Amino acid sequence: MVVSESLSTFISNKGNCKGDHSILCFVYFIKHVMDTKVKQLKDKVAAYNHVLENTIIYRKAWIDTLKQLISSTLQNFITDSGLKGKIVENNEMENLESIALDLGRSSSGITQSRGTEDIKNFMIKNNGVMIYQQLFNGKVMVMVQHPYIEGYGEPKEPQLLEIVTPGELNASLIYQHVESLLDIITEWEDFDDESPQKKTVFQPIGFQHTLTLDKTN
Numbered sequence: 001m002v003v004s005e006s007l008s009t010f011i012s013n014k015g016n017c018k019g020d021h022s023i024l025c026f027v028y029f030i031k032h033v034m035d036t037k038v039k040q041l042k043d044k045v046a047a048y049n050h051v052l053e054n055t056i057i058y059r060k061a062w063i064d065t066l067k068q069l070i071s072s073t074l075q076n077f078i079t080d081s082g083l084k085g086k087i088v089e090n091n092e093m094e095n096l097e098s099i100a101l102d103l104g105r106s107s108s109g110i111t112q113s114r115g116t117e118d119i120k121n122f123m124i125k126n127n128g129v130m131i132y133q134q135l136f137n138g139k140v141m142v143m144v145q146h147p148y149i150e151g152y153g154e155p156k157e158p159q160l161l162e163i164v165t166p167g168e169l170n171a172s173l174i175y176q177h178v179e180s181l182l183d184i185i186t187e188w189e190d191f192d193d194e195s196p197q198k199k200t201v202f203q204p205i206g207f208q209h210t211l212t213l214d215k216t217n
Helices: 002-014 021-081 171-189
Strands: 086-090 098-102 105-113 120-126 129-134 140-145 159-164
Touching: 021 086, 021 098, 021 129, 021 171, 129 171, 140 171, 159 171
Parallel strands: none
Antiparallel strands: 086 098, 098 129, 105 120, 129 140, 140 159
């Protein structure tokens, strides 16, 4: 048993624990085990309190520097690159704020006829969004909402890029996120059967099941 092995080890390290000293050694052993366990628990409490302190530090960093860094870096990229988009801040929930690079909505060029009537629905394309979302612990989750056409299939779940601490986030990393966003939306716009995706995210109008591509060539 683990206890017996620990006791044997303790006795061998303690020296003379035979005869009349055996009970006393056992008492020492129990105390040693309890002291060790208490120390381990104290270490866990210290680690827990450290995490709580980090949450306070991270939230303060969001207010003091991070919001401005994210907004200005993204806005500078929009201005310099000519990318059509805008910065959207959501401050409705304190300590759960978000900043997004929203590429907006546009006409998809697709229309749907309304039966025999000479009426058509124009389908709108959402061009994609990159979001910096404050988490409950003060860290920042970076994710991308894929483009999608309203009424044509279902939008994909947001793609998580990474979760970072405020200290890890800088202009260089933000530009890496922008690069990931551009790769994702370009791949979506250029979708074909050579895409690395396992299955298509599009569905034929009027069908509820997912259309899969069987490439036999």
